[in-house]
Every structure is written in structure tokens, then in C-alpha cells.
Amino acid sequence: MNSPAVSASSAETGRLLGLPPDTLLKWYDEMLLIRRFEEKCAQLYGMGKIGGFCHLYNGQEAVSTGAIGAINPDDYVITAYRDHGHAISKGVDPKAILAELLGKRAGTTKGKGGSMHIFDREKNFLGGHAIVGGHIPIAAGVAFASKYRDERRVCLCFLGDGATNIGEFHEALNLAALWKLPVLYIIENNKYGMGTAVARASAVEQLHQKAAAYDMRNEVVEEGHDVLKVYKAVKSAVDHARATYEPSLLEIQTFRYRGHSMSDPVSGHYRSKEEVENQKKLDPLTVFADVLKGAGLATDEYFDHAERRIKAIVSECADFAEKSQEPPLDDLWKDVYVE
């Protein structure tokens, strides 16, 4: 992409899709929170306070925000291991997420799951799954239960581009289409499965086209940095799923700013520094800020204020996580079986 331009049409995108200004401003705040939260994670990881594998969401914020913005609180979300952003968008308490990353009892899973396994039953957030592809059939099962009980709740399932090459993806898509299950599979195509470019891993580069094998509704959002475009595509798929129980496969093209995980370099053999810098010109936060300003919904003062508010929230998260206790050793034997 040569001349990164703000999604000009966004300003007109159905007069901001007819959404109330509060919702749009809330989305900006949410994306900013995810960005600053992830930066704090990187810092704490660097200080050795977060262990294991930690996959950050920087650059992809518009996807979780726009997609989860299109569903109801009683709808379900399930995702893979790059899960902090989705959890925050689904309303999971960021204090509990950070406490989890620090291995504390007050964490989302009481220190049992860590970064890759954030769960919250009350928020209908079903993980955080670390084996690539493993959660894709589960999402169909959640949608199966919704249909079984005729609840019309949908399940959003986020997955990476790399996951479209594993068998479970194909089994789940076939079953979801065959049985008409209200599940939306959202491929966050950030162009690289760890260090392997999509074209080196998939015979089909247009990943959404894989839905054709299962006669499944599908769509691609090329401007995945534009939260409004993400919202619009997901909303339409959600409405369709609620009305018909039919699933969709959405490919949302996006970009991660950091390495695959905190142990991996930002650039190297697989992608150049220039590519990363060029992509950052299409930053979801900057793009959306310009849209909001252009529409007269926010001023520079608003953004300065938002920055301060979010910084305070993230500081509070870090304080909470640092001060929380480690799990007691007795917890080791808890939650292995339900009594």
C-alpha cells in the first residue's frame, strides 16, 4: 500500500452508521485502552513480571472493538491466544486480566491460565485458547447450544490467518454450515502466522474464499484498521445469523505491530522494518480520531483528556496486579474436577 490514506469514506459511512456519538467515543476509548494496556504488558514483560508466552494486540484494536461492538452482552466471544484485546472489548475487567498475567489470585482465572487463557463466564467470554485451531469447533458448539435452546444468541470466534490451514477449521466450518449454526468466524488476517507469510502457508490467499468450500456466507474487510468498516461487516453478519441461524466467515485484514509474541522480533527475515512502519501509517487509533474530528464529534482536547484517563486506568490495573497476592498453594488442587 503506497499512500496510506485515512479511510475517507468512513466519515460518510452511513453518517457514522447511525450510531450515537457516545458509542463512537466509547470505541475510541476502548481502542486506546487496549493499546496502552498492551504497552504496559510489554513493559512488565520486559521487567520479567509477566512470564510465558505473551501475544500483544497492538495494531489490531479496530477488529475486536468494531466486531464486539456489533453484538449484545449475552452473545458469546471465543478467541485464540492473542486474547487481551477481545477480553477488554467484551467487558472483562482489565485489572483482572493484568493480575492474571502477573500470576495472581485476583486474575481472571486465579493464576491458572495466564496470558493465553483469559476467561469470564459472566461476560460470556469463553477463552483464550492456545492450541491453534482447537477453539474453532468449540465456537460451533456454543452456537449449537444457542440454537438448541432457540436463544438467538450468536458466537463470535476470532482466529488468525494461520489457523485457516488446520483441520479443525475445516471440520468446524463444514459442520457450522451443514447444521446452520449462528457462529461468525472472524479471521484476523495480520499477514503472518508467526513468521510465515500467508502466501507461504495457504494455497488460497483470499482466506475468506475458503468459505466457498462449505457454501458459507463470507466477506472480506480490507480496511481492518477502520473500526466502522469492521463494525458494519460484522453487524450485517450478526443480523443475518440471528435471523437465519446461518454462519459467516469474515476475513478482516489487519496488522500486528509487535512480534508474534513477546519473545519474537518485530521485524526480521519475514517482514521488513519499512513494511511495519508503512502499516503504522494506517493506525486504527489515528484513523478513527481523524474521522471523529472530521465529523465534529471530538476535538483535540477530547483526545488529550482520553489519553490521561486511559493512562490512569492502566496505572490502576498495574497497581492492582502488583499488589495482588499469589494464589495460595492449596489452589493447585482446586478446579480439576467439579464436585
Next chain:
Amino acid sequence: MPVVSFREALNQAMDEEMARDQRVFLMGEEVAEYNGAYKVSQGLLQKYGPKRIIDTPIAESGFAGIGIGAAMVGLRPIVEFMTWNFSLVAFDQIVNNAAKMLSMSGGHFNVPIVFRGPGGAAHNLAATHSQALESIYAHFPGLKVVIPSNPKDAKGLLKTAIRDNNPIIFIESEVMYGEKGEIPEGEYTIPLGVGEVIREGTDVTVVSWSKVLQHITTKAVARLAEEGISVELIDPRTIKPMDWELIFKSVKKTNRLVIAEEGWPFAGVGAQISHEVQLHCFDDLDAPVERVTQEDVPLPYAHNLEVHSLPNIQRVIRAVRKVLYLD
């Protein structure tokens, strides 16, 4: 007491539990229109309809995962594997998702699901279709492993398994579906983790289950009785949790132990039982523990090789005589 076949007992258990609880449904290959590859689900489609008796494509990982997802949000699936051999295709779903979900989610999501189907060797099916996999599944914390040996236990244990809030591995025997036995009248359940003394004895404790118990060990024990050797025969019924107290109590009485199972020897269920018994009954043992297992090879097709590999009556008799220092 009514006399029913193993498959009828299992069918009754599913039928009764489905009538009792709308959240219970059955899915698997050929379970609906075909009435089950082994006819265990005979008649259930007619009674409960396609919403609750569901034919799946050949996609074990896919439908096992669908069962897990449905269970996470409150349904109670029974997932039938046409044989447990095919569960290996869904191994990731069973051991990474079903087994670990409760722990990894910090207690947020449990997975009340029963995976069931036939296991063990049949006849001339060769290596991939003849496996006793109970030890593999028992290895993973979070799973319970149930393996009934007769129609009475099959029905009572399956009903309990369906009501349990944890993921259950329920292994039936491929060659025993037609075998008949008495079951109690009316409603009954059997708790998991409670074994049964099949025959009381004083000289040697023998622990055995499923087909090996019925087809081999009981016959060996009868012949040994003719020689005046009194065997106490125990069917654990549940591999995990194991009824350790029942086994320890028996070994403390007989001072000798033989374990006869169909699985392979290395890291098998018998290896675990041997370990626990030496730990808890060391001073009571009068002989090293003996095990009868399948030979440590993939099961061959040829009849003579197959028979030579699997446990048999003579090997059980030899093991018992050995712990009694009679040979």
C-alpha cells in the same frame, strides 16, 4: 430381574436420561438413521427426533469440539465415537479442551460431557482398530474413565456419567454388546469410583475389567478354584477415580496381587495399580505383583499372532500360580 444385553442396557440409560433431562443429546457417526454402528442408539431417533439424536459427518475433532462448546454453555452432550480408536483424531479436543477447561478457566467453565463408544480388540482388525486406551485417558487430570464389565454396571454407570459435571471417558467393549445379564428393575445408578468384589477369596487378589475380566479372568479363576486356589476377584468399574481402598483391603487379606488387562504393559493401568499397592501394602505383600497385559507390540491381523499377543486364560493362571510360588 430383567435380563438385557449390554447394548440394551446402554440404550436404556441414554433413553431414561434423555427423558429426564432436555439438555441431554446424542451425537456421533451413524447414531440416528442407521440406529448406531453397534445398534446402541436403536430407536432413539424415533423417540427423540433429529434435534437430539444427531448424525455427524466423519469429523471426530469437529463434533467432539461441538460437544465441548455446547457443554460449556449448559447442555449435556453424549458424544459417541464409532470406536475409541477414532477418538485419537479428536485427541486435542478431549485432552486439551474437555479435560483442562475447568482448571484453565479458573473454574469459570466446566464441561459436562460423556464420550462413549466401543474400545479394545475385536477380531482380525489389526493395529489401528484394536486398542485398549483407558490408560492413556486416565493419564490426564480432569477426565474420569469408566469401563463397565456387564449390563448392570453399564446402565447404572452410564446414567451416573451423564449426570456428572465433568468430562467422562466411557469405554464399552466392542465384542460384548450382545452379551446378556440381569439388571435391577426400574431406576438405579451406580456411583463412579466404587469397585465391586465379583468373587470373594483368600489366596490371591486379581484385579481385572471389561472383556478381559469376563472372557478370560473369570474363567481362569474358575479353573484355579478347581485346583483349590481361592481368588478374590475385583472389578474396579472406574479406572479413574480408582477405588483404591477396595483393592488395598483385599491385598491386605490375600497378600498377593495379579492385574489382568487388555492394554499394553508400559505405563499401563496395571503399572499404576502395582505402584499404589507396593506403596500402601508393602508389608502385606508376600510376592511381587504380577501383570497380564497385551504384548508390547501393535496388534497384528493374523489370527494366531493376534491370539498370541492378547491376554489369555493360561497367562492369568500362570500369573496367579507365580505369585503363590506354585511353579
